[in-house]
Amino acid sequence: MNPSIAIIGGGPSGLLLARLLELNEIIDYVVFEKDESSMLGPWLQGGTLDLHASSGQMALKQAGLFDKFNKEFARWNASRMHILNPDGETVACFGEDDNTPEIDRVQLRQLLLDSVPEEKIRWCHAVNAVERRTDTEPSAKDNGCIIHFVNGTSASGFRLIVGADGTWSKVRPLLTPSAPVYSGKMFIEGKLSHDNPSYAKAKELAGPGAILVIGKHKMIAVQQLANETYRVYFGLIVPEDFYSHRRSAMTDDLTSRTEAMRSLLLSSHDYFETYCPELKAFVTNAEGPFRSWPLHRMDPEAISWARCVAPGLTLLGDAAHATTPFVGEGVNCSMHDAVVLADYLVEHCGKDKVFSEDQAALESALAAYEKDMFSRGEGLIRRSTQSEATIFADDAPAQFLQFLNDAIANKDLKR
Numbered sequence: 001m002n003p004s005i006a007i008i009g010g011g012p013s014g015l016l017l018a019r020l021l022e023l024n025e026i027i028d029y030v031v032f033e034k035d036e037s038s039m040l041g042p043w044l045q046g047g048t049l050d051l052h053a054s055s056g057q058m059a060l061k062q063a064g065l066f067d068k069f070n071k072e073f074a075r076w077n078a079s080r081m082h083i084l085n086p087d088g089e090t091v092a093c094f095g096e097d098d099n100t101p102e103i104d105r106v107q108l109r110q111l112l113l114d115s116v117p118e119e120k121i122r123w124c125h126a127v128n129a130v131e132r133r134t135d136t137e138p139s140a141k142d143n144g145c146i147i148h149f150v151n152g153t154s155a156s157g158f159r160l161i162v163g164a165d166g167t168w169s170k171v172r173p174l175l176t177p178s179a180p181v182y183s184g185k186m187f188i189e190g191k192l193s194h195d196n197p198s199y200a201k202a203k204e205l206a207g208p209g210a211i212l213v214i215g216k217h218k219m220i221a222v223q224q225l226a227n228e229t230y231r232v233y234f235g236l237i238v239p240e241d242f243y244s245h246r247r248s249a250m251t252d253d254l255t256s257r258t259e260a261m262r263s264l265l266l267s268s269h270d271y272f273e274t275y276c277p278e279l280k281a282f283v284t285n286a287e288g289p290f291r292s293w294p295l296h297r298m299d300p301e302a303i304s305w306a307r308c309v310a311p312g313l314t315l316l317g318d319a320a321h322a323t324t325p326f327v328g329e330g331v332n333c334s335m336h337d338a339v340v341l342a343d344y345l346v347e348h349c350g351k352d353k354v355f356s357e358d359q360a361a362l363e364s365a366l367a368a369y370e371k372d373m374f375s376r377g378e379g380l381i382r383r384s385t386q387s388e389a390t391i392f393a394d395d396a397p398a399q400f401l402q403f404l405n406d407a408i409a410n411k412d413l414k415r
Helices: 012-024 053-062 066-072 105-113 199-206 242-250 254-267 277-285 330-349 359-391 396-414
Strands: 005-008 029-032 048-050 081-084 090-094 102-104 127-132 145-149 154-156 160-163 181-192 210-215 218-224 230-237 287-297 313-315
Touching: 005 012, 012 029, 012 105, 012 330, 048 105, 053 066, 053 330, 066 105, 081 199, 090 396, 102 105, 181 242, 181 254, 181 359, 199 210, 199 218, 199 230, 199 277, 210 396, 218 277, 242 287, 254 277, 254 287, 287 359, 313 359, 330 359, 359 396
Parallel strands: 005 029, 005 160, 081 210, 160 313
Antiparallel strands: 048 102, 081 090, 127 145, 145 154, 181 230, 181 287, 210 218, 218 230
16 A cells, blocks of 8 residues: 655655654655665755744654754754954844754754654655656545656655655646746855864854854855854855856866865955955865855745645645745744644544545645645745845845844834
């Protein structure tokens, strides 16, 4: 017997949905994940995430994982953010008393993986395409779709396929023609180990939290991980092919590529040449190989679709509402998606501890979920786009300070 639900993507939203379905015991599922195993390479691990009380933390509580998270992973002292200008002067410090713990992305993934039976995860199953068959209509037991995998296999016979496969989702095209667009911003990512010449300065300025240097249409972010090393991000306004174009002109050698990019970032007025010496040193000393991260987002006006377009399909997280990471809510919103979807599936389809085969009930559950998700996703994209504009402004420090003052004033007014 096929599981009723196929979850494509083993990131936070997909694995959390799997965990919630596991707890309810009435809806069988399988997770298809492109990675070879749970072991990730150093440049696939990502940085650190802050989990908000009303979304990320709430989701872990719903999943019965909050106590383990709090005991083994939560860094409650890591929410401090130190904002500086390009001259190294402090603009603001905040977040010391914020009730928002940090967790490394790789730790969150492992926490969720450990909560799902191994046999429910299909590794090495990157999706090539999802196709709707034309020779059959969706039914109570089969949504009429075939999942084609890069490894040459395929799978079908699912009542519901959930695309939790990120920004470049292979499920999305069956629901909407909308696709992410390049924001015009890119991160170049490096790291600082304990013996790095800039490590002491990072610890002085960021401590267990992070620093954000803004101004002159660019940014530097330095953020501590659980092992007390730092990730460094150089944020630039550049064409989408900025790194790949130069890479082809350089060499296939990762070290040579990294050094060529470092030289460019240090020597050009468009990048960090005019930053003060102690901040430029983060560029000088950042360890490679550098990784480029072009930042894409969905159009907030185009993240919805009609249920009749694709019965038996839906999206979670970045697959539905990809955005830039400038408000720190992406993973939180994605985990919130999983909670809402699981709740509606159980409410509409989990009658008498059996997953109902009523197709109308399933579509009602998806419609209720998507109404909630569309609203939150649209708001997230708009907030992040506004924050992005502030951070990359020429006078970003002044704009950011005004934003903080307005937020404080509004908080006082609400009181």
